[in-house]
Amino acid sequence: RLLIPLGRGRPKVLCYHAVESEEGDFIRGLQSSVTPDAFAEHLRLLARHYHVVPLADVERGTAPKGAVAITFDDGYRSILRHAVPRLAERGWPSTHYVVTDVIGNRALVWVNELAWFLWNHPTVTRVAVQRMFGVAADAPVERVVGAIRERYDPATVGALLAALREATGVEPETLA
Numbered sequence: 001r002l003l004i005p006l007g008r009g010r011p012k013v014l015c016y017h018a019v020e021s022e023e024g025d026f027i028r029g030l031q032s033s034v035t036p037d038a039f040a041e042h043l044r045l046l047a048r049h050y051h052v053v054p055l056a057d058v059e060r061g062t063a064p065k066g067a068v069a070i071t072f073d074d075g076y077r078s079i080l081r082h083a084v085p086r087l088a089e090r091g092w093p094s095t096h097y098v099v100t101d102v103i104g105n106r107a108l109v110w111v112n113e114l115a116w117f118l119w120n121h122p123t124v125t126r127v128a129v130q131r132m133f134g135v136a137a138d139a140p141v142e143r144v145v146g147a148i149r150e151r152y153d154p155a156t157v158g159a160l161l162a163a164l165r166e167a168t169g170v171e172p173e174t175l176a
Contacts, residue, residue, distance in 0.1 A: 019082040029141030
């Protein structure tokens with residue numbers, strides 16, 4: 001509560017990823033989801049203390065004092081199910097960033113596919129991650145993903161996922 005008055009005048013940008021009742025194997029351990037109830041509570045707090053504005057107002061510097069813009073990364077279905085209706089009820093805008101590589105096909109965002117492999121094929125996945133990225137085999141999922149994000153290279157991550165698919169016989173289209 002102390003942070004609200006201290007930084008209230010400057011515009012804020014909130015970034016959400018998923019709004020899920022339960023974290024499935026694609027997002028568990030990534031610290032990228034809030035529950036629908038928690039999201040509803042966030043909206044109640046915003047209604048009491050902020051003015052929700054379009055992101056463009058923040059970018060242009062025209063947002064009023066106490067403004068906040070709401071954004072969503074990656075385009076998870078749960079945003080359509082749980083967040084968009086609640087925002088629409090209030091007439092609040094939001095900005096959505098969608099991973100275009102997964103539109104119209106069964107592909108997954110690399111981080112979600114990797115999380116799924118970490119939970120469902122931990123031994124083969126952790127050995128491959130340790131070999132290719134030097135991440136300790138016993139590191140928590142969030143640390144594994146964080147280390148790979150820090151050194152992200154599309155070709156290397158693609159090679160990792162291809163190796164995991166081959167080793168396990170699992171294809172992404174069977175996961176979604």
